[in-house]
Amino acid sequence: xxxxxxxxxxxxxxxxxxxxxxxxxxxxxxxxxxxxxxxxxxxxxxxxxxxxxxxxxxxxxxxxxxxxxxxxxxxxxxxxxxxxxxxxxxxxxxxxxxxxxxxxxxxxxxxxxxxx
Amino acid sequence: xxxxxxxxxxxxxxxxxxxxxxxxxxxxxxxxxxxxxxxxxxxxxxxxxxxxxxxxxxxxxxxxxxxxxxxxxxxxxxxxxxxxxxxxxxxxxxxxxxxxxxxxxxxxxxx
Numbered sequence: 001x002x003x004x005x006x007x008x009x010x011x012x013x014x015x016x017x018x019x020x021x022x023x024x025x026x027x028x029x030x031x032x033x034x035x036x037x038x039x040x041x042x043x044x045x046x047x048x049x050x051x052x053x054x055x056x057x058x059x060x061x062x063x064x065x066x067x068x069x070x071x072x073x074x075x076x077x078x079x080x081x082x083x084x085x086x087x088x089x090x091x092x093x094x095x096x097x098x099x100x101x102x103x104x105x106x107x108x109x110x111x112x113x114x115x116x
Numbered sequence: 117x118x119x120x121x122x123x124x125x126x127x128x129x130x131x132x133x134x135x136x137x138x139x140x141x142x143x144x145x146x147x148x149x150x151x152x153x154x155x156x157x158x159x160x161x162x163x164x165x166x167x168x169x170x171x172x173x174x175x176x177x178x179x180x181x182x183x184x185x186x187x188x189x190x191x192x193x194x195x196x197x198x199x200x201x202x203x204x205x206x207x208x209x210x211x212x213x214x215x216x217x218x219x220x221x222x223x224x225x226x227x
């Protein structure tokens with residue numbers, strides 16, 4: 001059972017370009033969370049998704065950022081018109097079907113975005 | 117709003133010492149608390165998960181305790197080794213599947 005898979009591991013974009021970050025949850029997991037880790041800061045929650053639904057996007061910047069988790073395929077975090085301040089490590093986590101909240105979250109290795 | 121604080125922010129110790137890392141949280145109505153390890157430039161590795169009904173969990177040289185009523189958890193590392201050098205993160209789950217993280221304790225164990 002593969003863990004949470006994120007790709008790419010490293011991504012370099014010029015200012016103004018689009019960045020697309022992908023996350024495949026663990027097998028059997030239908031909940032996905034995205035976090036951002038800025039240099040010298042902790043992990044900040046961005047968005048929580050279930051299949052085809054955004055449950056909580058309270059941590060997502062209002063502009064340029066969007067996320068989806070389609071019925072088929074990975075979850076995508078999309079950043080349009082990137083700026084240098086978007087440079088960070090973006091982590092994805094997944095957890096199982098929501099019948100029991102007492103489960104742990106499993107994290108991917110992250111995508112390190114550098115905007116030049 | 118849940119806030120998680122970790123003390124100390126950084127720690128540098130010689131090999132062999134027993135260590136205590138602290139985590140405090142403002143809202144005690146949590147379902148569980150999880151300790152992670154993060155190596156430089158890497159992802160998060162789950163170390164221990166403590167349910168709200170539990171007082172502690174142990175894995176090898178690691179022991180994590182939870183005092184939910186006072187909003188505190190400690191991670192105890194016995195006989196520290198250079199390979200333990202990493203950032204240790206505490207995360208609390210209030211039940212909405214959205215763990216809230218502290219900023220971590222950066223640990224260096226030197227030979």
